[in-house]
Amino acid sequence: MNDLTQTPEMLIATMGARARRAAAALSQASDAQKADALIRGAQALRGQSAAIIAANARDMESATDNGLSPAMLDRLRLDAARVEATAAGVEQVARLPNPLGEVISRQVRPNGLELTRVRVPLGVIGIIYESRPNVTADAAALCLRAGNAVILRGGSEARESNRAIHAALVQGIVEAGLPADAVQLIPTTDRAAVGALLKAAEHIDMIVPRGGKSLVARVQEEARVPVLAHLDGINHSYVDGAADPAMAEKLVVNAKMRRTGICGATETVLIDRAYGAAPALVKALLEAGCAVRGDEAVQAMDARVAAASEEDWDTEYLEAIVSARIVDGVDDAIAHIAAHGSHHTDCIITDDAAVAEHFLNAVDSAIVMWNASTQFADGGEFGLGAEIGISTGRLHARGPVALEGLTTYKWMVRGTGQARP
Amino acid sequence: MNDLTQTPEMLIATMGARARRAAAALSQASDAQKADALIRGAQALRGQSAAIIAANARDMESATDNGLSPAMLDRLRLDAARVEATAAGVEQVARLPNPLGEVISRQVRPNGLELTRVRVPLGVIGIIYESRPNVTADAAALCLRAGNAVILRGGSEARESNRAIHAALVQGIVEAGLPADAVQLIPTTDRAAVGALLKAAEHIDMIVPRGGKSLVARVQEEARVPVLAHLDGINHSYVDGAADPAMAEKLVVNAKMRRTGICGATETVLIDRAYGAAPALVKALLEAGCAVRGDEAVQAMDARVAAASEEDWDTEYLEAIVSARIVDGVDDAIAHIAAHGSHHTDCIITDDAAVAEHFLNAVDSAIVMWNASTQFADGGEFGLGAEIGISTGRLHARGPVALEGLTTYKWMVRGTGQARP
CATH class of the missing domain: 3.40.309.10 (Aldehyde Dehydrogenase; Chain A, domain 2)
Known part of the structure; x- marks a missing residue:
């Protein structure tokens, strides 16, 4: 995967362009197709539970050798029950109401133009997270259900686990007839890739950091892409x-x-x-x-x-x-x-x-x-079904953020030949 | 106004802290009081029309000496009709429906907690604009009506005109019993003040650039504060x-x-x-x-x-x-x-x-x-009454942005003693 001549910026640009194409396809896919991708992804997670746990065992071995704290080891660890809980979480997102297509407002102007504001996917979302491998599935499910492509960057300590979970999700997506690039996992754990992701405003519409304060602080400090997060809960x-x-x-x-x-x-x-x-x-x-x-x-x-x-x-x-x-x-x-x-x-x-x-x-x-x-x-x-995070920012989405916060809107104007006087 | 020992960062920090205090007061003021401030501001613009035109004449003289193009001179020029149109525009904003207090959603959870999402002001908004002095009044009126404090940074060529218009608006604000700091004009035309404003994420919640492509490009490139704008209309x-x-x-x-x-x-x-x-x-x-x-x-x-x-x-x-x-x-x-x-x-x-x-x-x-x-x-x-700008960004507000785009929401949770199990 790691072409030595490829810079982190080139990697992110390539993945970003693929994500943008996948997002265009997702935005035109039916809600049933996206829910189906998640149901099939959950089935694949269950079917590949043994392989996921074996991958996790390799991560746990390296992490133990590297002297990770007991608390971090516990966050990293997967067993059959945790894989089942992850699969069930993906299914739960599949059962949430469709967040897309809602007509937020509608009016007919005196000149006869009909204006509606309609809820549509946000586009391409980047998720940067730490040791919990279940975030790979949780975050991908929410992004996908809201019609977005997602680029995931997990912690290096969960590398094998994340790859195995990602493979199961992609299987579900492809079986449902959607593009595999809808959910991409950054293949390198090189920290420079995070820096490139944070600056890729052309390719990424929003970044959600999921992890401790030092991760969130770094993301908020370096990002040129809008960030949805909270640093403190005082x-x-x-x-x-x-x-x-x-x-x-x-x-x-x-x-x-x-x-x-x-x-x-x-x-x-x-x-x-x-x-x-x-x-x-x-x-x-x-x-x-x-x-x-x-x-x-x-x-x-x-x-x-x-x-x-x-x-x-x-x-x-x-x-x-x-x-x-x-x-x-x-x-x-x-x-x-x-x-x-x-x-x-x-x-x-x-x-x-x-x-x-x-x-x-x-x-x-x-x-x-x-x-x-x-x-x-x-x-x-709050009845949102699941959350991608809690935002203390004031723009776009505030407080607990779930599917609606992963959408935007467009204005649709339907006329009958009106020219502007 | 220009203390030589004061850096642009200190200036913006001082103005930002004053704006934050004013925003807190505005958020608790009644809608009638904010509308009243605008009606009185419009009256003050009319009453001070001669002084505003005289100030503009000084700007026009400098601009002519500096060789501004005829198109730019026309944008800068104020006469009685243009001051009247500016005053009428402020009154029009006063007559728009109150954008605040709307209950965006309401639910009662099974545990009896009542959750509402309520529309509230965004906070402190920065406006960076070029030669048209009427933007001083237009932008300030929209921000104020939505309950926000605003920091204005106009073009150096319109310095005297902007000061005169700003003085009239502040008169209306103070007469209505609201804080004068609700609308502040950056007193220096030093370009470094713009750089400081763009980086003051602690003090400014959103920046709106109003002007040509080079201004918007610079703002988008340098800002650490969220920007609402469009670069191109292809x-x-x-x-x-x-x-x-x-x-x-x-x-x-x-x-x-x-x-x-x-x-x-x-x-x-x-x-x-x-x-x-x-x-x-x-x-x-x-x-x-x-x-x-x-x-x-x-x-x-x-x-x-x-x-x-x-x-x-x-x-x-x-x-x-x-x-x-x-x-x-x-x-x-x-x-x-x-x-x-x-x-x-x-x-x-x-x-x-x-x-x-x-x-x-x-x-x-x-x-x-x-x-x-x-x-x-x-x-x-689009029936929005007036616009602060058009956004091609995907977060927060998209397309024509008026009062609603200058607001956010908060979650209000009302209980009867519920502890979380």
């Missing part, structure tokens, strides 16, 4: 003076502790000075196993509370640590979130509907919540 | 074998010749080999004063047709020149457009509805038309 739960203490305790502990490693986890608790049960709330967090770093007022509530530094307010812990401070009402909470938040997910807990609506309107985040756990920030929980 | 009118000759002649001549300098003008005519009246169509173009550059078959139709070079198929003339070639049916036309088009506006002229629908689906452009003049590619003609 999420806040604000407990208003008018919050019900039992609800506040339940939601804050869930928002922080249900799973500490997900991007929707709460990282800072803001407590209204008027809220009476603050010490009990802090105690509940501590007793759930969470370390608390507080301002002076919070420290005074419990000897186990450590002092928060300025840096804590800007930190996404992704572990059992929370920062906590007392604020002077909802506007002070809104100001703290504006200064320190990452525009991901922020929540107010209160029984006062007017205060809640003010918070929902004034906090400038992709997701704003009232009386719910921030851990609900997830495409599946 | 638009095609395809005359199908089943086209009505009278309609084809009328539409093609209008599409090319009504105004040759606008981005919706047709630049290439593709003629189906099966179309019987091709020589008459070519003759009609020639007799309307259009130079025709054709392939061999078109050259054979009329001695006045010059030979088209390969470069002609990729050229946006913006004058009374058209390229023309014979194609083998609709799919050959689609292939030519895919190879040479700029994804702006492309039209089919035919009486065959099935062929037309195939063209509308298969041509990957922001605007696709059937039996209409490509000169209709315009926000006003």
